[in-house]
Amino acid sequence: MQLHRARAEIEALGARLVLIGQATPRQAAHFRRRQGVELPVLADEARTTYKSAGAKKATFNELLGPKVLAKGMATSARYGVHQGRTIGHAAQLGGAMVVRQDGSVAWSHMSEDASDNAEPAEIIAALRAA
Numbered sequence: 589m590q591l592h593r594a595r596a597e598i599e600a601l602g603a604r605l606v607l608i609g610q611a612t613p614r615q616a617a618h619f620r621r622r623q624g625v626e627l628p629v630l631a632d633e634a635r636t637t638y639k640s641a642g643a644k645k646a647t648f649n650e651l652l653g654p655k656v657l658a659k660g661m662a663t664s665a666r667y668g669v670h671q672g673r674t675i676g677h678a679a680q681l682g683g684a685m686v687v688r689q690d691g692s693v694a695w696s697h698m699s700e701d702a703s704d705n706a707e708p709a710e711i712i713a714a715l716r717a718a
Contacts, residue, residue, distance in 0.1 A: 590667065591684075592625050594708035601715045603686070610635050610676030622672075638680055643698050645679040650701035659703035686714045694718035 591598075591605060598605050607629045609616050616631040632638065650656065663669070683698035684706040695714035697706035 590705075590708050591711070592623075592627060594712065595627065597712055598708075598715065601712065603715050606630060608632050608637050610638065610680055615675050619675075633676065635677065635680060638682070641683055641685060641696065641698065643681050643683050645677065646681050646702060647679075650681070651679060653701070656701050656703040663703075684711055686711065686718050688718060 591607075595605055605627055607625070607627055609619060609629055609631060610633060611619065611631050612633050613631040616629040619625070620627075620629050630637075660671070664671075681699040681702065681704075683696060685693055685697075686695040688694050695711075695718065697710065699705060
């Protein structure tokens with residue numbers, strides 16, 4: 589949701605924001621409607637893009653350790669966003685990437701645990717640098 593809120597600034601830099609979820613096309617469409625996200629959400633049920641990007645599967649502590657839970661509660665309180673039903677592999681972590689038009693990766697941030705997400709400001713700085 590934070591990225592969705594930063595969409596205008598990201599697009600002003602000439603970039604296009606696309607989300608990839610480990611879901612079926614039907615589940616991705618439902619996510620868009622439920623969350624009110626006006627972004628393309630690509631469905632990758634086989635998690636091929638996750639594997640190609642180097643996204644890892646978390647250990648128990650990387651999913652539910654004290655640091656992860658504390659940050660999750662703080663983020664939930666701050667933004668009013670709550671974890672819904674998990675679709676796909678529950679331990680699959682994600683990331684964020686800036687991909688140039690030629691397909692090369694200009695910048696990436698792969699999550700080390702469930703609380704490790706790139707901030708929109710980091711992504712915007714990477715776009716400016718690319």
